[in-house]
Amino acid sequence: MKVTTMREAVAEAIRDGDTIAIEGFTHLICFAAGHEIVRQRKRDLTLCRLTPDVIYDQMVAAGVAKRLIFSWLGNPGVGSLHAIRRQIETGQPRPLEIEEYSHFGMVCRYVAAAANLPFFPIKSYYDSDMPSVNRHIVQIQSPYGDDIVYAVPPLHLDVAIIHAQRADAEGNAQIWGIVGCQSEAAFAARRVIIVCEELVDEATIRADPNRTVIPGLIVNAVVVEPKACHPSYAQGYYNRDNRFYQDWDGISRDPPRLDAWLKEWVLDLDCHADYVEKLGGARWAKLQPSAAWSGRVNYGEYS
């Protein structure tokens, strides 16, 4: 039985020192998983994400990380991730190792790991300073001609935590809207936790197989956790809470205020359901989109 609670899934899958990714590009970022990792006081994690986003700013501030692997380190549409910036600029309250790529480079690191390749070649980085600060970005020549490309190494994850709109009890997960690199990160991982808005039966998945992004084959645990992405969003379920991203700027600039926020909204809460309730119905109502249903397609019956 893969269906479990967030507490058990995190306790079971993540060990101190692990390399993990809570992926999702703006969309489907599982904040609830990050908060549970903080509550369980995991240590020395290497956190991977294209865009560390507010979730990793919170996790770094809470002291769970020793290293960050990323490609764009900002608060989207707002400015900086101040907790992470402080650690990089001043080493306070503790140093943070960083390793950075471009978006395409990060995506291809997941692809290389997912496809069991020793590296992935891309056309980027030429004459930029990025290879000079990251020895893993290596220039190579094509074996078939004169082309020069850059190699990036596989990014093997111990754990990938991937949010999806719906999944069945085996972890077959369906996503619509921005898919980012959810599939690539999941296949790059030894252990996969699927978190979903809704648990559906197998027949629902099988009625629309083109929408399945991650197969249960590679999934270890399924957590049913509605509204787990706030302040990120789930297309068709709730909007991105842009006000929170703006508010985070002020919170994260001020270390005592940040610590108070973590205590009030993470450490003092038992689980994500408490967070959802604490946020309040009025806030959730504002984030509710009206409906825009897709059309239907005919897969055909071939008996």
Added chain:
Amino acid sequence: MHWSAPEMMIVAGARQLVGGRVCFVGIGFPNVAANLAKRIHNPGLELVYESGVFGAIPARAPLSIGDPVLVTRATAITSMFELFAYYLQGGRIDVGFLGAAQIDRLGNINTTVIGHYDRPKVRLPGSGGACDIAVNARQILVIMKQSRRSFVELVDFCTSPGPARMSATIRAQVQAKGRHMVVVTDLGAYRLDSETDELVLASLNPGVSLDDVRAQAGWPIRVAGNLNVTAPPTTEELRVLREELDLQRVYAR
């Protein structure tokens, strides 16, 4: 009608997209300017976002490049791998539209760090898709506020190489075969000169003097032979910008 210098910059950036077909849209000013272009100057413009959106028709101004409003009624949603590998590296992008914290005389862009990389004075977001876009789009359009700190002789860190920095051998292997680069600022517009490989002033915004421009640049700016004055924003450009795209006046200031 009065307008602010950043509004003039956004309008001038939007006008650069007349005639372009496929635009890879960066975060911040490029996002608002590309949507202005789509709504006024070039309804057929395909807006591409690194989140994996092709052919967006956002019903309201997108607040980030992963905004759900970009998804609903888009032509296609792709994985990020497909977007970067097939659409961008595959050579389907006409214009890469970027912001920048720092740009230098040769069009190199820095969005990584002010100061030394290991001891940063200011840590900036880094590349995101910018380096990939700068290398692989056919033309680069940059939009940024100009000051002595942002317009420098040499960038502190080259995140995204200007076309001139890449060798001819490399340029022949990627899409940036030409050297087309336009930089639009709150003071004027620049293009990369094919002879000297440096940014030259091509247009002054209304009310801005050559002295103003030179006072806000870290190298002696050269002027193109046919220096223009940018046409001021039209009533329609300002209306769409203020009433549809920048309601909170976040970008206008």
